[in-house]
Amino acid sequence: MHREGHIGFSLMVVSVIMSILNAWDFNSLITAVISLGFSTFPDVDLRLGISHRKWTHSVFFGLFAGLAFGWVAEMLGLCFEVGFIGAFGGILLHILGDLLTYKPFAPFYPISKRKIALGLFRSDNVIVNKLMLILGILTFSILYIHFNSECF
Numbered sequence: 001m002h003r004e005g006h007i008g009f010s011l012m013v014v015s016v017i018m019s020i021l022n023a024w025d026f027n028s029l030i031t032a033v034i035s036l037g038f039s040t041f042p043d044v045d046l047r048l049g050i051s052h053r054k055w056t057h058s059v060f061f062g063l064f065a066g067l068a069f070g071w072v073a074e075m076l077g078l079c080f081e082v083g084f085i086g087a088f089g090g091i092l093l094h095i096l097g098d099l100l101t102y103k104p105f106a107p108f109y110p111i112s113k114r115k116i117a118l119g120l121f122r123s124d125n126v127i128v129n130k131l132m133l134i135l136g137i138l139t140f141s142i143l144y145i146h147f148n149s150e151c152f
Contacts, residue, residue, distance in 0.1 A: 001097045001098060001100070001101060001123050001128075001129060001132070002123065002124065002129045003040050003043070004129050004130065004132070004133040005097065005123075005128060005129035005130075005132040005133065006039045006040050006043075006093070006094055006097050006132075007036055007039060007040065007132075007133060007136065008129075008131075008132035008133035008134065008135055008136030008137065009039075009093065009096075009097045009100075009132045009136060010035060010036050010039035010090065010093040010094070010097070010136070011036060011136030011137065011139065011140050012132070012135055012136045012139045012140075013093055013096075014032045014035055014036070014089075014093070014140075015032075015136070015139045015140040015143045015144070016139065016143070018032060018143070018147075019143045019146075019147060022147065024144065024147050024148055027078075027079060027082050030078065030082055030086070031081075031082045031085050031086045031089070032086070033086070034069070034073075034082065034083065034086025034087060034090065035085070035086045035087075035089040035090040035093065036090065037086075037090060038065065038069070038086060038087045038089070038090025038091055038094070039090040039091075039093045039094050039097075040094065041056070041065070041090065041091065041094070042056040042057050042061070042091060042094045042095070042098075043056070043094075044056060045057075053098065053103065053105035054105070054106070054109060055109070057094070057095055057098060057105050057107065057109075058095075058106070058107060058108065058109045058110070059091075059092065059095065059107055059108055060108070060109075060110070060111070061091060062087070062088045062090075062091030062092050062095070063088060065087045065088065065091050066083075066084040066085070066086075066087045066088025066089075066091070067084065068087070069083040069084065069086065069087035070082075070083040070084030070087070071083070073086075095107050097132075098117075098123065099116065099117060099118055100118050100120045100121065101117060101118075101119070101120070101121060101122065101123040102117055102119045102120075102121070102122055102123070103117055103123060104116055104117035105117070
């Protein structure tokens with residue numbers, strides 16, 4: 001998936017989770033923003049010239065990023081949990097998004113080198129990426145209005 005696809009997919013999932021938990025408070029919204037930011041971070045491997053979908057596309061990388069950003073969040077005056085859940089969740093959402101594509105990778109690398117993919121679409125499919133972004137924005141908008149309006 002490309003950047004806009006990852007952001008849209010993550011926004012959809014985060015919106016649904018926030019709705020299920022009825023969590024639309026300040027900390028929840030900050031956590032969601034952090035998660036959206038980190039949902040594109042694993043593709044930094046492309047810029048660094050290291051193996052794509054290997055080290056940065058691992059649950060363990062997500063755990064490390066979550067711990068590191070939890071500490072950063074605490075230093076910035078936020079809760080550790082806000083930074084941890086935001087960063088770890090964003091990496092996991094990126095991994096889930098990439099699992100929907102054709103190209104297999106090992107999400108539990110280096111513990112397991114077993115590669116998996118659901119093969120639903122190509123990661124560079126322009127229509128799917130744009131559709132994910134549109135659906136993510138619509139999902140968030142509708143659920144935010146629903147849970148924060150006195151009319152509903």
